[in-house]
Amino acid sequence: MASLRERKKQQTRQALMDAAGRLFDEQGYEATTVDQIAAAAGVSPRTFFSYFRHKADLLHTNLYERLDAGVAAILAGRPGESPAELLARAFDEMLAESWTMGLTPGLVGDAVKLPIFSPRASIDRADTRMERLAAALVTSCGISRMTAYAMVGAAIGAVSGTAAVSMSEDRPDEETLALTSRACRQALAGFTA
Incomplete structure (x- = not known):
């Protein structure tokens, strides 16, 4: 069973992926920024970069x-x-x-x-x-x-x-x-x- 910390990390990663998917659908990939994705997921841009190197990584999760x-x-x-x-x-x-x-x-x-x-x-x-x-x-x-x-x-x-x-x-x-x-x-x- 995953530790509380691991579960929290998985939840944050999933929240980022869900937020990105929503924003990409609503406004398109090119118009969506990392800052918008992070804000929609309720995390900082710095946290985003601890899970993904750049926005394109979200497409290959x-x-x-x-x-x-x-x-x-x-x-x-x-x-x-x-x-x-x-x-x-x-x-x-x-x-x-x-x-x-x-x-x-x-x-x-x-x-x-x-x-x-x-x-x-x-x-x-x-x-x-x-x-x-x-x-x-x-x-x-x-x-x-x-x-x-x-x-x-x-x-x-x-x-x-x-x-x-x-x-x-x-x-x-x-x-x-x-x-x-x-x-x-x-x-x-x-x-x-």
């Missing part, structure tokens, strides 16, 4: 939780499951609650249009996913590190590309989820041979 779900799915492999099947199931787990690969639910459509989604930021997030998922594949399946990285890279590329096109076409979330799942499996099909 669940990345590590989703990665944990994917790693757990890989490490809990079923007998006879191939590395490609394991990884595809891991992506299903990661995408189940938030198909956005770490974006805060409700902020997806606007978030992908923001200038903060620079190639460098995308690469940093992809590197984190690749390292964690590839390491789990190596541990669970005994495949080479190079093969594990190639598989994870193929899956991330398929999911990210498919999600971007689907969102740009304003497809419903359920359809985007189905399309990304299928694209992931197609990208990994070559690794089963």
Whole structure:
């Protein structure tokens, strides 16, 4: 059970995320300031920065939780499951609650249009996913590190590309989820041979 201090920290973090989501919806991401988010959450801007490095971090609040779900799915492999099947199931787990690969639910459509989604930021997030998922594949399946990285890279590329096109076409979330799942499996099909 979490200590009182830990529960208080979790409540403050959640209050900041909730306030940001509300303000982003009401006035847009660009018009919302850190000071406004902190005030709406009832904390100081200094407290905000003890939880998040900058405003953009609020858009990716669940990345590590989703990665944990994917790693757990890989490490809990079923007998006879191939590395490609394991990884595809891991992506299903990661995408189940938030198909956005770490974006805060409700902020997806606007978030992908923001200038903060620079190639460098995308690469940093992809590197984190690749390292964690590839390491789990190596541990669970005994495949080479190079093969594990190639598989994870193929899956991330398929999911990210498919999600971007689907969102740009304003497809419903359920359809985007189905399309990304299928694209992931197609990208990994070559690794089963």
